[in-house]
Amino acid sequence: MAIESSTSPRFFVLKHERGGSHDVDFTSIDNNVGEASRCPQCGDFIGSLPWLPPHRGTLELYGKDPGDFVRGVGDEVLISERLVEAFRAEGLTGLRGFHPVEVLRVRRQRRGPKTPTTPRYFVVTPVIGGAAVDEHRSRIQRSSPITCNWCRETGVDSIHGVVLEQGSWKGDDIFTARGLPGSIVVSERFADFVARHGFTNMKLTPTEEYTWDPLRRGPPPSSPG
Numbered sequence: 001m002a003i004e005s006s007t008s009p010r011f012f013v014l015k016h017e018r019g020g021s022h023d024v025d026f027t028s029i030d031n032n033v034g035e036a037s038r039c040p041q042c043g044d045f046i047g048s049l050p051w052l053p054p055h056r057g058t059l060e061l062y063g064k065d066p067g068d069f070v071r072g073v074g075d076e077v078l079i080s081e082r083l084v085e086a087f088r089a090e091g092l093t094g095l096r097g098f099h100p101v102e103v104l105r106v107r108r109q110r111r112g113p114k115t116p117t118t119p120r121y122f123v124v125t126p127v128i129g130g131a132a133v134d135e136h137r138s139r140i141q142r143s144s145p146i147t148c149n150w151c152r153e154t155g156v157d158s159i160h161g162v163v164l165e166q167g168s169w170k171g172d173d174i175f176t177a178r179g180l181p182g183s184i185v186v187s188e189r190f191a192d193f194v195a196r197h198g199f200t201n202m203k204l205t206p207t208e209e210y211t212w213d214p215l216r217r218g219p220p221p222s223s224p225g
């Protein structure tokens with residue numbers, strides 16, 4: 001049953017907070033990856049190769065203490081035990097896995113306290129296809145045209161704002177949108193959850209304002225406005 005709302009749901013792109021006081025990276029010592037998933041419609045590979053257990057490695061700490069959210073390998077990310085517990089307790093959805101991480105050591109990249117407080121981490125994967133990108137209302141420059149309307153796997157050259165297709169959202173609080181590979185999108189509920197608990201190393205940008213343009217290509221030429 002769909003509930004009509006006068007305002008469209010809002011979404012945010014979730015990234016790590018570079019240079020923040022909880023900035024941290026993870027380096028895996030194993031290279032254990034599995035087979036990529038396939039698109040249910042065209043059969044092409046979608047997403048990165050899944051990172052399989054055991055998840056062992058080193059935390060590269062740039063901030064004061066390691067944050068609640070750490071980039072992993074491929075599409076997988078590390079989240080702290082505190083975040084896992086709150087995520088489950090509040091019934092949020094969109095993450096798979098929850099495999100424990102073995103942190104072999106914490107390598108400090110900057111001066112700080114001798115023994116940083118390091119949480120236990122778990123590896124999770126945001127679901128793919130929680131919603132789809134609205135190609136007409138988004139400003140995404142693609143390296144090749146979209147050939148499959150389900151997976152929409154293309155190279156992306158630049159992003160100058162993303163809008164999700166109305167009605168395509170399945171209700172997940174965290175997911176990878178079809179047409180936006182490599183980025184994690186979260187619901188407004190998830191954004192509130194992060195703010196309320198004060199989870200660290202998480203940077204949330206409203207999808208409409210999200211920009212990614214490493215080669216300064218600008219917005220696509222056909223973009224409105």
Ligand SMILES: [Zn+2]
Binds near residue numbers: 039152
């Ligand atoms: Zn496909």
